[in-house]
Amino acid sequence: MAATSATTFSIGSNTSASIKVGLLSQSKASCVKFTSKNYPRSFSALKATNSVSCESESSFLSSESCAALKHSYITKARKHNLRSYGYVQPQASYKVAILGAAGGIGQPLALLIKMSPLVSELNLYDIANVKGVAADLSHCNTPSKVSEFTGTSELADSLKGVNVVVIPAGVPRKPGMTRDDLFNINANIVKTLVEAVADNCPDAFIHIISNPVNSTVPIAAEVLKQKGVYDPKKLFGVTTLDVVRANTFVAQMKNLKLIDVDVPVVGGHAGITILPLLTKTKPSVTFTDEEVQELTVRIQNAGTEVVEAKAGAGSATLSMAYAAARFVESSLRALDGDSDVYECCYVQSDLNDLPFFASRVKLGKNGVEALISSDLQGLTEYEQKALEALKPELKASIEKGLSFLQKQPVSA
Numbered sequence: 222m223a224a225t226s227a228t229t230f231s232i233g234s235n236t237s238a239s240i241k242v243g244l245l246s247q248s249k250a251s252c253v254k255f256t257s258k259n260y261p262r263s264f265s266a267l268k269a270t271n272s273v274s275c276e277s278e279s280s281f282l283s284s285e286s287c288a289a290l291k292h293s294y295i296t297k298a299r300k301h302n303l304r305s306y307g308y309v310q311p312q313a314s315y316k317v318a319i320l321g322a323a324g325g326i327g328q329p330l331a332l333l334i335k336m337s338p339l340v341s342e343l344n345l346y347d348i349a350n351v352k353g354v355a356a357d358l359s360h361c362n363t364p365s366k367v368s369e370f371t372g373t374s375e376l377a378d379s380l381k382g383v384n385v386v387v388i389p390a391g392v393p394r395k396p397g398m399t400r401d402d403l404f405n406i407n408a409n410i411v412k413t414l415v416e417a418v419a420d421n422c423p424d425a426f427i428h429i430i431s432n433p434v435n436s437t438v439p440i441a442a443e444v445l446k447q448k449g450v451y452d453p454k455k456l457f458g459v460t461t462l463d464v465v466r467a468n469t470f471v472a473q474m475k476n477l478k479l480i481d482v483d484v485p486v487v488g489g490h491a492g493i494t495i496l497p498l499l500t501k502t503k504p505s506v507t508f509t510d511e512e513v514q515e516l517t518v519r520i521q522n523a524g525t526e527v528v529e530a531k532a533g534a535g536s537a538t539l540s541m542a543y544a545a546a547r548f549v550e551s552s553l554r555a556l557d558g559d560s561d562v563y564e565c566c567y568v569q570s571d572l573n574d575l576p577f578f579a580s581r582v583k584l585g586k587n588g589v590e591a592l593i594s595s596d597l598q599g600l601t602e603y604e605q606k607a608l609e610a611l612k613p614e615l616k617a618s619i620e621k622g623l624s625f626l627q628k629q630p631v632s633a
């Protein structure tokens with residue numbers, strides 16, 4: 222059976238049938254054809270491995286096990302943010318806004334979100350230069366409608382009816398700066414934007430990317446509180462890039478398949494407050510003490526590595542856009558009823574004495590459904606020490622953010 226207008230999902234190994242690559246037919250929803258250049262596996266090959274029990278190819282293609290495989294492909298492909306470059310079949314109709322959409326992160330992030338089958342409308346807001354970005358992006362033949370909004374007079378309209386707001390607005394670091402050096406400019410930007418979110422889409426999930434995240438998230442929380450619409454389950458500091466980096470560096474060091482590696486990263490998003498829990502890596506990996514030290518320091522300094530390499534032209538944008546798109550997609554899957562969505566992020570927390578803390582969370586339709594405490598149990602001495610060491614810095618950054626609003630109350 223030929224698969225027409227097919228979408229290719231490269232999903233790594235599928236344990237239930239040892240299939241590496243599948244072609245999922247869009248024209249016949251229940252049909253999966255297992256052929257690929259890299260891993261040619263026909264029905265008879267599957268049968269030979271006892272992976273299927275049907276007698277004929279046609280009965281297999283219409284069987285429940287085939288439908289389950291199709292479901293597993295889609296789930297795994299979605300989890301890993303894989304995209305087809307062909308036409309994307311709409312699967313849901315959520316509305317996403319990016320505030321700071323014309324920037325270094327905003328533009329590639331907009332492109333990645335434009336490729337999501339879960340998005341029907343994509344609103345791009347910035348104080349300048351967003352018209353051309355929107356015109357350009359709107360020519361992609363993916364389902365979402367792109368709209369542009371320029372300047373504060375159009376901010377409110379950009380947020381009406383939005384389900385997920387992503388905020389990468391603000392200045393990036395230059396070599397020699399810490400993230401905290403961005404506080405004076407970015408605190409005000411985040412405050413103004415979150416005020417508008419509170420007024421126009423108070424139920425939305427809010428993803429804060431602007432640095433210093435350790436302080437800008439507490440600022441956003443205070444703004445929402447003063448506006449009377451704070452829902453701690455829906456406010457997130459985006460720390461996905463720390464996980465993405467940890468996964469990449471561990472896979473490289475240990476020669477593992479990237480798609481399989483998952484390292485929880487807890488704490489915050491600056492220097493030593495970024496704490497990868499390497500002993501909780503999945504699949505289980507053993508590290509020498511030297512490897513733990515080397516990896517931890519590299520993950521903590523990875524932002525600076527990029528800032529220095531860009532030599533004054535900004536900080537991470539492409540990897541950040543990739544990470545932010547993953548977090549948006551996870552949020553949309555959770556909103557859409559997927560009950561198996563977990564991400565590390567910086568949220569209001571009661572896992573320890575810090576009011577905000579990054580950890581793995583379970584996401585659901587209403588935002589954070591549960592904080593995953595098990596990652597913080599059974600820590601090694603190294604991890605426990607690092608956790609205690611990060612607390613004073615993170616506490617100070619949180620307090621700096623919370624007290625900012627005392628000097629600058631929200632506008633009515």
Ligand SMILES: NC(=O)C1=CN([C@@H]2O[C@H](COP(=O)(O)OP(=O)(O)OC[C@H]3O[C@@H](n4cnc5c(N)ncnc54)[C@H](O)[C@@H]3O)[C@@H](O)[C@H]2O)C=CC1
Pocket residue numbers: 320321322323324325326327346347348349389390391392393394403407410413414429430431432433434459460461462463490535536537538541
């Ligand atoms: N959370 C994380 O893991 C990461 C956070 N960042 C942070 O993301 C922020 C943005 O970085 P880039 O995109 O590289 O900077 P950029 O300078 O390239 O872009 C920032 C954009 O924000 C816009 N902007 C400024 N004020 C605004 C306002 N009031 N309303 C709306 N838009 C406004 C600018 O016009 C510009 O288009 C920085 O603060 C950076 O430190 C960067 C990488 C990783």
Ligand SMILES: O=C([O-])CC(=O)C(=O)O
Pocket residue numbers: 393394400432462523524525527528536537
């Ligand atoms: O390092 C920076 O300034 C940007 C950032 O947060 C990161 O890349 O992790």
